[in-house]
Amino acid sequence: MSDTVRVRFAPSPTGHLHIGGARTALFNRLYARHFGGVFVLRIEDTDRSRSTDEYIDAIIEGMTWLGLDWDEGPFRQMDRFDIYRSYVDRLIREGKAYYCYCSAEELEARRQKAMAEGKTPAYDGRCRNLTEPVPGITPAVRFRMPQIGQTVVDDLIRGKVVFDNSQLDDLIILRSDGTPTYNLTVVVDDVDMRITHVIRGDDHLNNTPKQIQLYNAFGYEVPGFAHLPMILGSDKTRLSKRHGATSVMAYRDMGYLPDALLNYLVRLGWSYGDQEVFTMEELTRYFSFDNVGKAAAVFNPEKLLWLNQQYIMAMTPEALTGMVVPFLVKENILAEGQSLDMAWLARAVKTLQERAKTLVELAKSLRYYIVEDIEFDPRAKDKFLNEKGLPLLEDLNTELAAQADFTHEGLERVFKAIVEKHGVKLGALAQPVRVAMTGGTESPGIFEVLGVLGKDKTLKRLNKAIAAIDQKG
RNA sequence: GGUCCCAUCGUCUAGCGGUCUAGGACGUGGCCCUCUCAAGGCUAAAACACGGGUUCGAUUCCCGUUGGGACCGCCA
Numbered sequence: 001m002s003d004t005v006r007v008r009f010a011p012s013p014t015g016h017l018h019i020g021g022a023r024t025a026l027f028n029r030l031y032a033r034h035f036g037g038v039f040v041l042r043i044e045d046t047d048r049s050r051s052t053d054e055y056i057d058a059i060i061e062g063m064t065w066l067g068l069d070w071d072e073g074p075f076r077q078m079d080r081f082d083i084y085r086s087y088v089d090r091l092i093r094e095g096k097a098y099y100c101y102c103s104a105e106e107l108e109a110r111r112q113k114a115m116a117e118g119k120t121p122a123y124d125g126r127c128r129n130l131t132e133p134v135p136g137i138t139p140a141v142r143f144r145m146p147q148i149g150q151t152v153v154d155d156l157i158r159g160k161v162v163f164d165n166s167q168l169d170d171l172i173i174l175r176s177d178g179t180p181t182y183n184l185t186v187v188v189d190d191v192d193m194r195i196t197h198v199i200r201g202d203d204h205l206n207n208t209p210k211q212i213q214l215y216n217a218f219g220y221e222v223p224g225f226a227h228l229p230m231i232l233g234s235d236k237t238r239l240s241k242r243h244g245a246t247s248v249m250a251y252r253d254m255g256y257l258p259d260a261l262l263n264y265l266v267r268l269g270w271s272y273g274d275q276e277v278f279t280m281e282e283l284t285r286y287f288s289f290d291n292v293g294k295a296a297a298v299f300n301p302e303k304l305l306w307l308n309q310q311y312i313m314a315m316t317p318e319a320l321t322g323m324v325v326p327f328l329v330k331e332n333i334l335a336e337g338q339s340l341d342m343a344w345l346a347r348a349v350k351t352l353q354e355r356a357k358t359l360v361e362l363a364k365s366l367r368y369y370i371v372e373d374i375e376f377d378p379r380a381k382d383k384f385l386n387e388k389g390l391p392l393l394e395d396l397n398t399e400l401a402a403q404a405d406f407t408h409e410g411l412e413r414v415f416k417a418i419v420e421k422h423g424v425k426l427g428a429l430a431q432p433v434r435v436a437m438t439g440g441t442e443s444p445g446i447f448e449v450l451g452v453l454g455k456d457k458t459l460k461r462l463n464k465a466i467a468a469i470d471q472k473g
Numbered sequence: 474g475g476u477c478c479c480a481u482c483g484u485c486u487a488g489c490g491g492u493c494u495a496g497g498a499c500g501u502g503g504c505c506c507u508c509u510c511a512a513g514g515c516u517a518a519a520a521c522a523c524g525g526g527u528u529c530g531a532u533u534c535c536c537g538u539u540g541g542g543a544c545c546g547c548c549a
Contacts, residue, residue, distance in 0.1 A: 012549045047548055104547055118474045140547050167476055175547040182549045206477055206544040271486055274497040300484050303499040355511045431507030440509040
């Protein structure tokens, strides 16, 4: 048969899509695309008390924002309880599973006791050989795990990992309330959805032998496994809120580009020689488990920021402009619904895009182009809007009032002439003008700024600056 | 505690027995460019955890030690 690669991302809706989940989804998708296979999205919501529809939406929103589109699904395990039930029945019928009448409280107490005594907290198998039901108790169902021999996980990233079956205890596959548990559903679904490769976090490696035994019990072929190294925080513990933003949506709101985030994430554990920046097309072409590392990686926000800037710089001003508008609204630079000449905005964006690391920064830096009245930064004003600069600014005002050519070349000619006349360096004029135009001391090249601002605004601000100096003196 | 995984600059990593005076990237320092800020260019400091083997030769293979991580739920 033609072995079409089929992989899945199977988050549980108990939180937002986070950085680690996004990377798992990415690797799955890359693997599928690399082989022209199928990427399935499956929601693992068998824990009814912790799963919510809001989080399902949030996960889908995150995947969509990142552009991690899937081919099948989203499937919800909640909709498939009948299927799991039939698999459990089959196991019971074949004697491969049995009813367990121990209460959750008893089990918990025994576990605590074992932990306290320094023993391995494992189910002791006391209900294993019960022949008669215990009246008045609705039982859970346990899988009868083989007690001797070994189970080998042949991992695509780690090679063969051997587990002694004596370490595996009889896990619950059906809760006493009739709902199935993870280890059962994951196997049933991967079989049912004909998953060929299970690509997931390292934290699942220890569950794998149990799942393999379930495959064996059902008589199904075991899929390929690839356990990805974890993503750690700066203190080398599992990435969590303590380390800052972990939700994918938080990065969107902070002004990161989805492709930049993806590019950063793929390099956590995967590499292709010395290359740092990849297009999605390159990633799907190059991706292989051969160059996925085994060691956990520390999440480094600094490098993500750099990558984001690389992506911002590489975009066309027009595309960037479209993305920055919502941030202009959020920063109150643009009123909701207020329209703007997009071609003009793109010109402004072009002057700033190599100066912004995030869309938020870009939006903020756009302020002086867009708003009518700018405010002078007090320190900038003191330093550059003073008696010394006044004659320069006045000359410039006069010259520009008669100047129709606001191109870089045209403006440069005017500036050069004034600077020569006064025998000063360009900076002596450029800085006061910069403060007059932007309110601050940092901006794109002064000719670019004036070009974007246009004659009217330029003269208006020049006059305001001159007035401010006069008033002071 | 048990089981399993992992180990190259601060961080992400290249390296798949000799090419290693260990390469790249982020970050950090310096210089250049320059109307400011960036961008860009050049440059500097910075790592093979330790101990045994195997081998003519180990960063690379094996074992141990140490250190880190994950899992041990009627969570996923």
